[in-house]
Amino acid sequence: MNPTNIRQQYRHIRRQLPESTQSLHASLLKQNINDLLGSPKALKIAAYIATQGEISLKPWIAENKHHQIFLPKLYEVNAPELRFAELTKDTQWEKNRFNILEPEASWENTLLPQQLDIVLIPLVAFDREGHRLGMGGGYYDRSFAFRLTQKNNSQPKLIGVAHSCQEYPQLSQQSWDVPLDSIITEKEVITSEPGTN
Numbered sequence: 373m374n375p376t377n378i379r380q381q382y383r384h385i386r387r388q389l390p391e392s393t394q395s396l397h398a399s400l401l402k403q404n405i406n407d408l409l410g411s412p413k414a415l416k417i418a419a420y421i422a423t424q425g426e427i428s429l430k431p432w433i434a435e436n437k438h439h440q441i442f443l444p445k446l447y448e449v450n451a452p453e454l455r456f457a458e459l460t461k462d463t464q465w466e467k468n469r470f471n472i473l474e475p476e477a478s479w480e481n482t483l484l485p486q487q488l489d490i491v492l493i494p495l496v497a498f499d500r501e502g503h504r505l506g507m508g509g510g511y512y513d514r515s516f517a518f519r520l521t522q523k524n525n526s527q528p529k530l531i532g533v534a535h536s537c538q539e540y541p542q543l544s545q546q547s548w549d550v551p552l553d554s555i556i557t558e559k560e561v562i563t564s565e566p567g568t569n
């Protein structure tokens with residue numbers, strides 16, 4: 373199947389999950405995220421607000437007291453890019469052009485992708501080599517392109533987050549696609565093993 377067909381089919385699979393499955397998966401996911409983090413150190417972690425059947429981070433966000441959580445904001449200054457605004461109890465919301473909620477924050481009050489420790493990334497499909505098919509905007513790929521060239525430094529850690537049914541046996545990879553370090557689903561934490569497929 374070509375990427376366009378996979379995207380179409382897997383977006384459909386995600387949207388078709390019943391509400392009861394969604395909420396079960398979100399609560400199982402919370403435990404798997406906590407197991408993966410396992411860190412006593414407070415980290416700067418980018419999350420997302422789930423849309424269109426994406427697995428929800430809400431239970432994990434609601435319970436988190438330890439880490440600083442940031443949410444992506446879409447900017448198009450010269451090229452499309454993501455910046456990250458902190459989520460606090462005072463956060464006010466606005467919608468971006470894709471109708472996705474973002475925190476209200478001025479540009480100066482956002483973090484660069486390089487300033488994060490961990491990025492939880494939504495996706496349409498993934499494979500066990502860490503390949504990821506997103507919604508097709510190239511936003512995450514553009515914003516984390518520096519991970520493709522930096523040597524001896526794999527910060528921030530890029531973690532795909534998905535329902536287990538979003539696994540595809542083997543996705544093709546374009547030169548600009550930034551691979552994931554790991555994937556968390558409601559079932560397991562998968563450490564990417566490039567080149568084993």
Ligand SMILES: Nc1ncnc2c1ncn2[C@@H]1O[C@H](COP(=O)(O)OP(=O)(O)OP(=O)(O)O)[C@@H](O)[C@H]1O
Pocket residue numbers: 504505506507508509510511512513514515517546548549
């Ligand atoms: N680093 C980059 N520089 C310039 N253009 C890029 C870069 N990364 C991706 N793009 C462009 O973005 C378009 C969409 O990329 P792709 O199909 O990989 O999106 P995606 O990974 O599904 O989306 P996203 O990253 O938002 O989840 C591509 O056609 C590509 O030209």
Ligand SMILES: [Mg+2]
Pocket residue numbers: 504505506510513548549550
């Ligand atoms: Mg891509």
